[in-house]
Amino acid sequence: MSGGGRAITVLNVAEKPSVAKSVATLLSRGQGIRVREGRSRYNKIFEFDYSIRGQHCRMLVTSVTGHLMELDFEDRFRKWHSCDPADLYAAPVRKFVPQDKLDIKRTLEEEARRCQWLVLWLDCDREGENIAFEVINICTVANRNLTIKRARFSALIEREIHDSVQNLIEPNQWFADAVDARQEIDLRIGASFTRFQTMLLRDAFVIDSAADDRNLVLSYGPCQFPTLGFVVERFWEIQSHEPEEFWTINCSHKSEEGIATFNWARGHLFDYTCAVIIYEMCVEEPSATVTRVRQQEKFKYPPHPLSTIELEKRASRYFRMSSEHTMKVAEELYQAGFISYPRTETDNFSARTDLHAIAQEQQGHPVWGSYAQRLLDPSSGLWRNPSNGGHDDKAHPPIHPTKFSGGETNWSQDHHRLYELVVRHFLACVSQPAIGAETTVEIDIAGEQFAATGRVIIAKNYLDVYRFESWGGSVIPTYVPGQQFIPTTLTLDSGVTRPPPLLSEADLLNCMDKAGIGTDATMHDHIKKLLDRFYATKDQNMRLSPTNLGEALVMGYDDMGYKLWKPNLRSMMEFDMRAVSEGAKTKAEVLETCLQQMKACFLDARSNKQKLMEAMAVFFERAARTARDEQHVVGEFVRLCGLCHQSNMVLKRNRDGNFMVGCLGFPQCRNVVWLPGSVSEAVVTANICNSCSPGPVYMIQFKFRRLEIPPNYSVDHLGCIGGCDDTLQQLTEICGTGSRMSARGGGPTPLSSSAQRSNSRQQACSNCRQLGHSSTDCPSVISGTRNSRSRRADQQDGGLSISCNTCGASCPLRTANTSNNKGRKFYSCQSEGCNFFVWEDSLQNGGGRHGANGGASNSGTRSNSLGGRGRGGRGANNAANGTFVSATGDPVTGRCYVCGDPSHFANVCPNRFT
Template identity: 70%
Template sequence: MQPGGGGAIRVLNVAEKPSVAKAVAEILSRRSMQSRAGRSQYNRIFEFNYAINGRACHMLVTSVTGHLMELEFDDRFRRWHSCDPAELFHAPVRKSVPQDKQAIKQTLEEEARRCQWLVLWLDCDREGENIAYEVIDVCTSANSHLNIWRARFSALIDREIHESVQHLGRPNKLFADAVDARQEIDLRIGASFTRFQTMLLKDAFVINVTGDDRNLVLSYGPCQFPTLGFIVERFWEIQAHEPEEFWTINCTHTSDEGTASFGWIRGHLFDYSCAISIYEMCVSEPMATVQNVRNQEKLKYPPYPLSTVELQKRASRYFRMSSEHTMKVAEELYQAGFISYPRTETDNFSPNTDLHAIVREQVNHPVWGAYAQRLLNPEARLWRNPSNGGHDDKAHPPIHPTKFSEGERNWSPDHTRLYELVVRHFLACCSQPAVGAETTVEIDIAGEQFNASGRVILSKNYLDVYRFDSWGGTLLPTYNIGQQAGIGTDATMHDHIKKLLDRCYATKDENTRFSPTNLGEALVMGYDEMGYELWKPYLRSMMEADMKSVSMGTKSKSEVLQSCLQQMKACFLDARVNKAKLLDAMGTFFARSNRPINETQNLVEVVRPCGACNGSEMVLKRRATGEFMVGCRSYPQCRNVVWLPGSLSEAAVTNQVCPICAPGPVYKIQFKFRRRDIPPNFDVDHLGCVGGCDDILRELMELSRFGGRSQAATPARGPTPNGVGQGGPRQDLHTNFRPAGQLNNENPSVMHSQGFRSTHTQNPSSASGSMAVPNDNQFVHHLKDHGAIGPFLPAEPTPLCYCGLPAFVK
């Protein structure tokens, strides 16, 4: 950054947390800043003078508290029953400042109006970059002339903060776009699946896991569910294991130098008779012959530099700290300036990092200070540049100590332990590997081979400071090849996990071992039965790879959103078609309830755009009476509707799009008919389209309209008794509205409305109200001819008979 000349610049500095803002202000002002309140009582403003690259600046430092904005659906989609969950894959979303952050927003706007520069001190990762652009949006709305800069740092220490402000850069929009894409994908997938499975299952079963199953939410998260999948899969593996008896032979040799235990080369046998026979052979010939002695040097290498995941794993293993608690303690140590930023994937240090300076900070520590001094002493030959773990997130270095401490008064035991782990880990990874001599001895007893290994540590090196690692071994007596002796023989992801526990999908015992609850296992089992690996990590790992591609600029945000959401919507629609498998899985663990499942009955599924109002969608619905229909969502403003055959028992929209019908997309529907209500020459299961191309569905609709199963034996063939036109057909099969029309002067028995064009053929006895049903030649394949969703999406005015039903013409 090379700022120009002129007077003092008024600079607004924004950090991610109040504690970080205070730390930055204290460092830059050398603890001589002034403090005043902002609009938010928790986000104060610190003022002081400073020089950036020789340019006088008046600095104002304040903060946000994490994300300033939230991504949410438009109001009409936010209520659970306002739409079909499938619509959430493409429903409008907006990013706005929530009510509880309005005070922070007002502070930023007021201060931005009086400043020339905006310097962003958000965390230096993709999430921090996204928050930076939220701050930019708010500040530039108040002052569009702001000069925007980005401060990049990894530790709240004097050296790094001063270095950062003197080398300001620009924010990275690609990083922010990657987070925007991830947020939108998570919102759409999570909301659609959560609504689907909650409305499907909550009232269908007695799920008393929280004490209030009426308010239970069965949430689905793209990260949370694969984490649950790991737990369930391991649980299944343990449950499937069948213990089986086996036999092994061990032998020991004791001499003046000690005792050696030899293991059988075969390991073990499952056949008792065979094992006892070999054992008896060894007992009958108890003379062991040494066949081979091997001596070789072994090295035990120090760990790679510390990443976030490794910190969590080691804190859990050494201290039994949960992932969530580990990160909380690490964040507090970071904000107090004792360790570097604790959220990093990087496990190798940059060649430019002054590792010796970090070690020098620790030489006065009463416990590991002497080791740090040895490490810096060239004559000790203990120093070794850290190994490269192969991961670099390009944002932060590995976790390392940034300030010396013998333990602070306000630290809990966990703060002390975690700080010690970070320091010892850093010192260890800068050290030489431990060196040992390993001896392996092979012996023969009655033709059976046995071996034993022993190790002597010659130089502990990094093990001197890294007390968490051990490299134990057994010291063997001295053996020579051919030596013989008589022997006696006798016959081993922090936030996602918290959500699983909070939502009663898993439990954790006192040894921090996880097990699925019945609810968690039932959900995974249901999706597993569907064939979609929604509980596996593969889909999420592909999403994460796409996010990285966005941040690198190799893929666009819109490209990733379209690809991922299209794939996940297909999974969602298939899951809904196969919802019976989810219900069956839940039924394995939970009793059915007697409550009405209003949620599932009122679910709507988008079939296609409405051809009548051209602004809404036709959706599949089921009435309380059990009848299925495809109607316009804009009812009652638009009354376009198709009544499906009364012989239907089930119907669900699939993700398959009809390649013929237009305007589209027109999604096919999986139908299930009652066998007793359809002719024997029709299948009970049918994947059909209501766009006009499906002859089978058209015939079943006509059969349902003009007669029952007795007339359906020969579908739409031959005349039908006149009485059918009066009492046989369902009056609401084709339309449920009676629009006002006008008499057609050319045909007085026809009245026009806004629908498709068709007529009845009037019977000579029409005066008495009876109508003749047209024969086969008089039927028109109106679905195709009019490009409609059945007979009711208009292409031209629809003539209606005086009886109120659409007429048919050739």
């Protein structure tokens, strides 16, 4: 201890008890340290002697537990009916110490009175700076003569803490101001909108949530609403998805060395005819030539060091733990000293962290101890300094194990799992990446390109310890350029585009993280709030769907044209907060402009409250209504769902007011029939369709908007959604459906071929777009009188026609009106029962325009041979009885597409020209 002068007493205050203990232990080096109780049982006081720049000090180190103060309206504005919610934008607010923090306040006051200095050891972020000023407020009231200093530190490491106390700085008012502004804006917006929408809607509708209606709070918050927005947006995306059938050619080759599966370079085509033409070319000349063999070394890298969000996402993915539960368990492991502080944004270890020492501790573990030993053995070459994830909160290191445990007796399964994850993650991120050798073989069949990839794992490295990740190896036979072979299978397979899945908790955390919604310590709270408020539910796969209540609220604000449910508001606020923390704007400036804007927005929203009411009315019964009206609210029964066979299909209006018939089993069952966008009224009648099965299918009385349908259609129409109704189908093609995304110009999203394979079981019919059957057994083809293709065309072109190659009847030239082929000309046979169909451009130039993935380079001869063969379009599919269409997407043996015989291809089929 360096001497000099009289000793002063220094009050040191940290943000939490653990930091107070660390700071005291590091500064005192464990020498002469005394611990005594404060008034709060959690916040001890550590005492020892120290010297700051030659000044002899008696150090007292204690802590708060986060914020000491809260912000709220003055009492007279706290009762909900005490004022107009709009007044909350100007109502006086006050900061006060809540009841449960009074004992900490008292400790600070008492200790401050006998101190000369106050040193603030709060976390070095904006919130920490704000808490520092709360502490300053309390302490300076008790002792006006305090000298106030701030310690700046980025890690609880001995050298860092000593440096910090020898180089004390001033507290940063700008940082604290930014938080003050944030708090006030959050409070005023949150309270005003929450009171407004709760009082407006709670009594107007029968909201069938688990809470007692009287106690139900329909809260609004600048974090919880955008979080809900993400969930609803994904839900709408799924709801509006219209499946689209596509086609792909798969090729495999088996030899003594094994099997190689070749993927088509075009991926997939949405145009069946094009696909079948190309397929036929390949089948006619099936010999494959190896054009290129490429070998590359590939690495799979271990994860970055573990931050809170990554811990939550990974625990959700690997163990199906909710983020809220994960944080609870992590907090307990931290309290017991097994892992480091669990609320951290940092995913980069400081150069001063002794990573080897952390790994050394794990050497004795029965399961991963041997890996830790190998890692620490320099001759293994396994060690690698961890990568830098690029985030640093300047307060805490990445989450890592701090104490060895072989498992404690009082741990639950989740404690074991989480500790194991933290340890394995740490060991993984100081390990070498996995190394693989990848071989890509490209082949050419009749001008079409295919490629197969094989991978051999050369070294698993970090994957040996990180059992949560895997990297598949697949051996393919050896090929050399120029080599020729006949494929073992060559199949034309169908698939259907699929909507994205519901948001998982990990997905949602990702969205929030990217949009800056919440902090690492609060994101899980916002997700839990959605569940607590009955805005969303979570299924057993950790996937989130909005409830009717959640969807209605978002829909209501969206209909007003406000993006209050989008993350933009929070981003704007965050931008302003940054300006305050940098001194570019003052707190008062930001408060004034932001609150002025928000108040205008609030008043406007209130004047548009009808939109909220209408959105709620889509889902909920009006409180005054009788039970008899209930079916109008949930939807009127139309038929039993033909897909899931469990739930009813009901007539409903979607969020844009458009009509649809959807399965009540949604989202488990996604069967939906979108009705033409031109429908203005629709009522289910007692009439039962006598051609659609399984029945009964109740018919619907439609009224169409005159200006939105062609003149030759009637405004009133008694229709059936079972597939028998030509008028309805034509109007759907002409007017489009009322699906949300199509209304907004979005389109279906094609999925990758792997997704297609796993999902193709639930393919949609390409004729009528309904789920539950394929085009080969589509009721609209079976019961209809005309080729399904011509049903989808709406225009006949100037009397041009050709003779049908199949039956000789006349095939008029028409113009397609489908989304993929709008405006494209085709000939189709008029004769009943004949399916002949051919694109005009394929007759003229032997190919030309093709599906979504670009054109083919086939010759005129080949495409004419399609016509000459007399089996166009769907006819070929029917003739082959679905043989080359793999309904399951599973690999099927190559077979002749004409007769279905697996022993030969079509080019040698005896029935080919019959």
